Structures are given as structure tokens and as C-alpha cells.
Amino acid sequence: xxxxxxxxxxxxxxxxxxxxxxxxxxxxxxxxxxxxxxxxxxxxxxxxxxxxxxxxxxxxxxxxxxxxxxxxxxxxxxxxxxxxxxxxxxxxxxxxxxxxxxxxxxxxxxxxxxxx
Amino acid sequence: xxxxxxxxxxxxxxxxxxxxxxxxxxxxxxxxxxxxxxxxxxxxxxxxxxxxxxxxxxxxxxxxxxxxxxxxxxxxxxxxxxxxxxxxxxxxxxxxxxxxxxxxxxxxxxxxxxxx
Numbered sequence: 339x340x341x342x343x344x345x346x347x348x349x350x351x352x353x354x355x356x357x358x359x360x361x362x363x364x365x366x367x368x369x370x371x372x373x374x375x376x377x378x379x380x381x382x383x384x385x386x387x388x389x390x391x392x393x394x395x396x397x398x399x400x401x402x403x404x405x406x407x408x409x410x411x412x413x414x415x416x417x418x419x420x421x422x423x424x425x426x427x428x429x430x431x432x433x434x435x436x437x438x439x440x441x442x443x444x445x446x447x448x449x450x451x452x453x454x
Numbered sequence: 455x456x457x458x459x460x461x462x463x464x465x466x467x468x469x470x471x472x473x474x475x476x477x478x479x480x481x482x483x484x485x486x487x488x489x490x491x492x493x494x495x496x497x498x499x500x501x502x503x504x505x506x507x508x509x510x511x512x513x514x515x516x517x518x519x520x521x522x523x524x525x526x527x528x529x530x531x532x533x534x535x536x537x538x539x540x541x542x543x544x545x546x547x548x549x550x551x552x553x554x555x556x557x558x559x560x561x562x563x564x565x566x567x568x569x570x
Binding site (some may be wrong): 369394430443444445 | 488500542
């Protein structure tokens with residue numbers, strides 16, 4: 339299984355709602371990532387988990403709250419979002435380690451989020 | 455820190471013609487280099503990667519790229535494009551040998567449009 343799956347595919351939410359995005363991989367990867375991508379722009383890194391611990395937080399507002407309950411799952415909890423948070427949210431995973439072959443990040447299809 | 459420059463934001467080309475998408479990078483350390491493709495409303499798919507060894511790298515869908523250390527370039531080429539190659543292409547770099555979850559630094563992307 340070489341897939342990263344993300345649910346839901348599309349999400350529309352109001353500014354007072356609480357919702358969660360889910361990401362799952364079964365490749366045994368120990369690093370998982372959340373990216374935000376606006377239209378016609380490259381992905382921007384939000385968070386990195388390494389061995390289920392948050393290792394990088396790129397100064398993301400607290401209305402985005404990541405969670406890594408186990409080595410296969412990554413969640414992104416959303417609360418009190420703003421319309422400018424509307425974007426494609428991508429999850430990725432990769433191996434961890436010093437060997438060069440462990441460097442590839444595998445991306446999921448993304449969740450298209452619209453905040454009204 | 456690394457940076458990536460994709461010199462062309464849009465590249466229109468006729469079907470069956472060759473194409474080159476340019477990528478230059480800047481880094482004070484050794485890097486790994488990647489090309490990703492993103493079809494509309496989808497996640498990113500790895501086309502090819504340079505980690506070490508031969509500077510000519512072959513990828514999926516008939517694409518190849520050449521790593522040129524002296525010119526700090528990693529241009530993507532295909533000898534004959536198809537309509538189905540129409541997509542956004544991202545060049546990315548990460549620090550080599552960091553031994554931990556590696557951050558990808560993306561270029562701004564090149565929209566390849568293949569015309570009939």
C-alpha cells in the first residue's frame with residue numbers, strides 16, 4: 339500500500355464551526371506533514387510530526403490544531419476559521435532516517451476547504 | 455536555508471513537441487532535488503528525484519532531469535509531450551543527510567499547457 343488517504347475530499351464550514359481533517363498512511367512512515375496550498379501557489383508547510391511528536395510548527399495560528407494519535411494517523415482540528423483559510427490542505431508522509439532513499443514525501447489527494 | 459527558482463510560470467507547448475521546465479536552486483549545504491506534478495484538483499505526485507549518483511535522472515511518464523551542480527540547476531525535460539501532461543509542475547529541494555524529517559522547499563511552480 340503506497341497511498342496516503344485524506345478525508346473528507348471537500349469541506350464547507352462556517353466561521354463558528356469545529357471540524358477535523360483526517361490523514362492516514364500504512365507505509366510504515368514515521369514522519370507526517372500538513373501543508374496548505376492556495377490556488378496557483380506551491381504548498382506551504384504547516385506542521386511536521388516525527389515519531390508521533392510535533393517537531394515543526396511553522397507559526398500556524400492556534401485555530402489549526404494538529405494531532406497524531408498513532409503512527410498511521412494524522413488529524414488537523416479546525417476551529418473558528420476565517421475565509422482566508424479556504425485552501426487545499428495536503429497531507430504527506432515519509433520515512434525517517436539518514437539513508438537517502440528515505441527522503442521522498444508521498445502526498446495525499448488533499449481536502450478542499452471552503453470557509454464561509 | 456534553501457531556495458528554489460522556477461524561471462517560467464507558464465509554458466505553452468504543442469503536442470509531440472519537446473519541453474524543458476527550468477529550475478535553479480540555492481543552498482549552502484548538499485541538497486536532494488525533486489520534481490512533483492499536480493493535476494487539477496489533485497495532490498502532488500513525484501515525477502523523479504536526485505539523491506546521489508548519476509546526474510541524469512529518469513522518472514515516470516517519460517520525464518527526465520539533469521542535476522548540474524556547477525550551475526545549481528535541475529531542469530526537467532520530455533522529448534515529446536502529450537495533452538495529458540498538462541498540469542502544474544513543482545521543483546523542490548531538501549537538505550541532504552539531515553537525519554530527521556526533512557522540509558521540502560518548493561519553487562513557485564510552472565503551469566505546462568500542451569496544445570493540440
